[in-house]
Amino acid sequence: MTDSAVPKSRIRKQSLLKQIMTMPAGAILLVFVTLQIACIVGALAYPDDFRYLSPQNLTILMKAIPVLGCLALGAGILMIAGEFDLSIGSVYTFTAILMATLVNADVSAFIAAPLGILTGVLIGLLNGTITLRFGLPSFIVTLGGLLFWRGAVLLYNGAVQVRFDPEPIFTSLFAGTFLGVNAAFIWIILFVVGFYLLLHRHKFGNHVFATGGNRPAATAIGINTDRVKLVAFAIAGGMAAVAGIIATARVGSVQPGQGAGLELQAIAACVIGGLSLSGGRGSIIGIFLGVMLIHTITDVLLLLRAPGFYLDMFIATLIVVAAAFNHLIERRGAA
Amino acid sequence: MTLTKMKTAMLAACAAMAFTSTAVAADVKATMIIYLDPSVQFFNPVVKGAQDAAAQFGVDLDVQYANNDPVRQNDLIESATVSGVDGIAVAISSSDAFDASICAAVKAGIIVIGFNNDDLDGAKGNCRQAYVGMDEFASGYELGNRMIEQFGLKEGDVVFNPREIPEASFAVARGGGIEKAMTEKGIKVETVRSGLDPAEAQNIIAQFLIANPGVKALFGTGSVTSTVGAGAIKDAGVNIPFGGFDLAVEIVNAVESGAMFATMDQQPYLQGYYPIAQIALAKKYGLTPTDVDTGQGAFLDKSRISSVKPLIGSYR
Amino acid sequence: MMSSSHLLELHNISKSYGALTALSDLNFHVGHSEVVGLLGDNGAGKSTTVNLISGIQKPTTGHLTIDGEKTMFTCRSDSADAGIETIYQNTALVDSLSITRNIFMGRERVNAFGFLKQTEMREIAMEVLEKAVHISGIDSPDKLVGDLSGGQKQAVAIARAVFFKRRVLLLDEPTSALSVRETEALLAQVLKLKAENVSSVLVTHNLYHAYQVCDRFVIMSHGTKVFDVKKADTTISQLTEYVVLT
Numbered sequence: 054m055t056d057s058a059v060p061k062s063r064i065r066k067q068s069l070l071k072q073i074m075t076m077p078a079g080a081i082l083l084v085f086v087t088l089q090i091a092c093i094v095g096a097l098a099y100p101d102d103f104r105y106l107s108p109q110n111l112t113i114l115m116k117a118i119p120v121l122g123c124l125a126l127g128a129g130i131l132m133i134a135g136e137f138d139l140s141i142g143s144v145y146t147f148t149a150i151l152m153a154t155l156v157n158a159d160v161s162a163f164i165a166a167p168l169g170i171l172t173g174v175l176i177g178l179l180n181g182t183i184t185l186r187f188g189l190p191s192f193i194v195t196l197g198g199l200l201f202w203r204g205a206v207l208l209y210n211g212a213v214q215v216r217f218d219p220e221p222i223f224t225s226l227f228a229g230t231f232l233g234v235n236a237a238f239i240w241i242i243l244f245v246v247g248f249y250l251l252l253h254r255h256k257f258g259n260h261v262f263a264t265g266g267n268r269p270a271a272t273a274i275g276i277n278t279d280r281v282k283l284v285a286f287a288i289a290g291g292m293a294a295v296a297g298i299i300a301t302a303r304v305g306s307v308q309p310g311q312g313a314g315l316e317l318q319a320i321a322a323c324v325i326g327g328l329s330l331s332g333g334r335g336s337i338i339g340i341f342l343g344v345m346l347i348h349t350i351t352d353v354l355l356l357l358r359a360p361g362f363y364l365d366m367f368i369a370t371l372i373v374v375a376a377a378f379n380h381l382i383e384r385r386g387a388a
Numbered sequence: 389m390t391l392t393k394m395k396t397a398m399l400a401a402c403a404a405m406a407f408t409s410t411a412v413a414a415d416v417k418a419t420m421i422i423y424l425d426p427s428v429q430f431f432n433p434v435v436k437g438a439q440d441a442a443a444q445f446g447v448d449l450d451v452q453y454a455n456n457d458p459v460r461q462n463d464l465i466e467s468a469t470v471s472g473v474d475g476i477a478v479a480i481s482s483s484d485a486f487d488a489s490i491c492a493a494v495k496a497g498i499i500v501i502g503f504n505n506d507d508l509d510g511a512k513g514n515c516r517q518a519y520v521g522m523d524e525f526a527s528g529y530e531l532g533n534r535m536i537e538q539f540g541l542k543e544g545d546v547v548f549n550p551r552e553i554p555e556a557s558f559a560v561a562r563g564g565g566i567e568k569a570m571t572e573k574g575i576k577v578e579t580v581r582s583g584l585d586p587a588e589a590q591n592i593i594a595q596f597l598i599a600n601p602g603v604k605a606l607f608g609t610g611s612v613t614s615t616v617g618a619g620a621i622k623d624a625g626v627n628i629p630f631g632g633f634d635l636a637v638e639i640v641n642a643v644e645s646g647a648m649f650a651t652m653d654q655q656p657y658l659q660g661y662y663p664i665a666q667i668a669l670a671k672k673y674g675l676t677p678t679d680v681d682t683g684q685g686a687f688l689d690k691s692r693i694s695s696v697k698p699l700i701g702s703y704r
Numbered sequence: 705m706m707s708s709s710h711l712l713e714l715h716n717i718s719k720s721y722g723a724l725t726a727l728s729d730l731n732f733h734v735g736h737s738e739v740v741g742l743l744g745d746n747g748a749g750k751s752t753t754v755n756l757i758s759g760i761q762k763p764t765t766g767h768l769t770i771d772g773e774k775t776m777f778t779c780r781s782d783s784a785d786a787g788i789e790t791i792y793q794n795t796a797l798v799d800s801l802s803i804t805r806n807i808f809m810g811r812e813r814v815n816a817f818g819f820l821k822q823t824e825m826r827e828i829a830m831e832v833l834e835k836a837v838h839i840s841g842i843d844s845p846d847k848l849v850g851d852l853s854g855g856q857k858q859a860v861a862i863a864r865a866v867f868f869k870r871r872v873l874l875l876d877e878p879t880s881a882l883s884v885r886e887t888e889a890l891l892a893q894v895l896k897l898k899a900e901n902v903s904s905v906l907v908t909h910n911l912y913h914a915y916q917v918c919d920r921f922v923i924m925s926h927g928t929k930v931f932d933v934k935k936a937d938t939t940i941s942q943l944t945e946y947v948v949l950t
Contacts, residue, residue: 213554214485214555
């Protein structure tokens with residue numbers, strides 16, 4: 054009987070680590086926490102050289118994360134449903150220019166912004182309809198979308214930058230500070246909570262995972278997989294527009310050339326966060342951690358005054374390592 | 389698991405190395421922020437100038453690229469502000485997008501010097517203490533007028549001025565100068581977005597020239613269009629005068645051979661050298677930064693180009 | 705209780721995909737409390753028949769009747785409403801989801817806003833796993849289906865069908881991945897359901913398994929029925945002959 058007492062405590066200790074690892078974003082959470090601890094220790098040891106904990110630095114982090122965060126949330130939900138949207142970078146720019154030009158034509162920002170989001174949603178639905186109706190890979194359809202909407206930006210307003218001068222309330226709502234926290238960061242937290250509830254606690258979320266994880270099975274069970282995917286496409290487009298609103302409110306103008314490459318960064322954040330490229334696997338918290346990890350590393354490298362190239366190489370390595378790691382987990386199960 | 393532990397160890401090692409290097413740092417810290425990405429060759433002499441000044445004046449220099457993204461440029465400016473550098477040299481490629489972050493930096497006691505591109509409203513529109521670069525509008529105007537004079541361009545003619553990034557302030561300023569010179573004489577300017585990729589820009593320019601045989605002259609705007617312009621003229625099989633900006637091996641060859649009339653050189657080496665030097669002098673001795681017009685004497689035609697050739701990419 | 709019409713009947717069903725004819729003039733019925741074995745070699749049209757009954761596909765001509773009434777299934781949920789539950793050959797389970805979420809997939813227990821009642825579903829899932837099917841080695845309904853063995857997955861699919869059972873259970877090659885013990889458990893389950901007035905249609909290659917539990921055999925070949933016989937009136941060797949020779 055004494056034999057059973059000893060293994061029991063060992064099992065309990067192992068199961069905490071194992072519990073974390075079996076959580077969808079467990080590994081990435083561990084990496085993130087480790088990184089944060091290292092940074093905090095470094096900041097406390099060298100407060101002047103490594104100003105990680107200074108309030109201004111935290112503000113920068115809070116300002117930078119929401120844009121990529123919104124893009125990644127939309128792209129990620131669609132990825133879990135088994136499709137891709139490469140056009141979100143172009144949609145981000147197009148809807149922002151649309152909103153800014155409307156405001157310059159004396160439309161209230163509180164009308165122009167929702168119109169921008171609606172446009173994003175419609176573009177997403179267009180992507181989805183073409184993909185599903187013709188049975189094409191969404192990768193290809195949205196690749197076309199990427200080029201199309203980038204050109205549309207120039208067609209719509211020419212190759213000029215557009216100032217964004219909304220009512221001051223609007224700017225403070227999206228770029229101001231609330232109780233010491235940057236407003237955009239509050240928004241991304243709200244979105245994360247909202248999408249968490251939708252994806253992990255709502256029946257729609259179950260259908261998204263089923264559609265992405267095993268589409269024939271979902272169809273056989275009676276789930277309307279086309280409808281699920283269309284909603285996911287709409288979310289991806291809409292969130293791209295939201296990202297555009299947040300970025301424009303912060304900077305005060307829109308450049309037609311901005312946003313290039315953001316779609317790949319969003320997908321990278323999702324992959325780092327544990328999403329599978331073939332769908333059916335992932336979590337909202339993983340997406341958010343992926344974004345936070347990318348921006349934390351960017352911030353650390355900037356504070357360390359490392360040349361910009363290191364960042365790209367670092368992120369690239371991180372993506373491949375994360376993808377390999379997730380693949381291992383998929384293959385072996387949580388054992 | 390081993391993977392996580394290894395990653396942590398690597399990160400810790402990197403951090404330790406970085407800390408030791410910053411600990412032995414010079415007493416002046418500066419960050420140079422370039423708006424475009426590292427593939428744009430124009431900035432090689434700029435960076436060399438900055439590095440030479442850093443070495444001579446004892447400055448710890450960090451060069452960052454914003455990859456043509458205004459959001460990223462703001463992040464870079466704000467990060468530099470947070471890490472408490474003594475000076476920031478930044479290409480102010482937009483009249484509005486960076487006003488807030490630059491003013492915040494100045495307020496925090498940091499010297500901010502614009503280089504290469506300036507706010508279109510100059511010192512009135514931006515908090516930067518000085519601008520080191522070319523008066524781009526004036527240089528466009530000068531080139532335009534010289535080409536009109538040299539090649540007898542007259543009222544009713546059409547000229548082509550492709551622009552890499554039409555909304556960027558350098559394109560607005562230079563293109564605007566060219567347009568002013570042309571409209572004063574009743575000449576029309578056509579323009580198109582050519583992007584930053586040289587091969588693609590050459591195709592776009594050539595195709596336009598083929599499609600529009602009535603074009604009487606070609607004007608480059610930035611270093612990319614000026615580099616590929618002569619090649620595009622050849623591809624299109626036309627014979628029109630060509631003038632541009634900045635320096636590259638292809639540009640120098642073209643001016644020497646006569647395929648290109650002249651180039652307006654903005655002396656990029658000085659655009660890197662002076663801001664860093666001025667930051668160091670300001671920090672150490674309290675000397676006030678001043679504007680430097682690096683385009684003075686910029687006009688380089690066949691008679692003045694030969695000495696430049698061996699220094700392309702490094703000092704010119 | 706005794707009605708003159710059959711529980712489920714196929715009338716002159718034909719199904720073509722362009723030039724390819726999968727089923728032609730197929731007629732058979734399933735009675736109340738009856739286990740029917742649907743046999744035939746590869747390409748006979750058994751899977752197409754299953755798809756038609758479960759509503760995933762529609763017949764080109766002909767119709768189905770439930771309790772004598774003509775019905776048209778346009779989608780899967782129509783057949784579910786009519787009381788037909790299917791266990792598919794490839795189990796129709798999603799590997800990346802837990803057993804609970806798989807059991808309730810498409811039929812989640814939700815509150816007024818559509819949010820999942822997770823505790824309730826978990827409890828039911830556990831109960832179903834323990835009582836309805838004897839599965840070796842599954843101790844938690846939170847386990848991911850992808851971590852289960854082939855036989856365990858099959859058992860989860862069966863548990864799902866059993867839980868949602870209504871009137872007819874379609875089993876498409878259910879024993880292909882099962883061990884001997886699990887096969888016995890499944891066949892016992894089919895008989896138990898029969899006693900509870902749930903009929904089954906067992907599609908299988910394995911004549912021995914079919915002979916153990918079926919009351920009647922329908923043999924298909926080249927898209928139509930070639931033989932319809934009660935168990936009492938036939939032997940395994942005769943059935944084998946018919947399957948091989950037609």
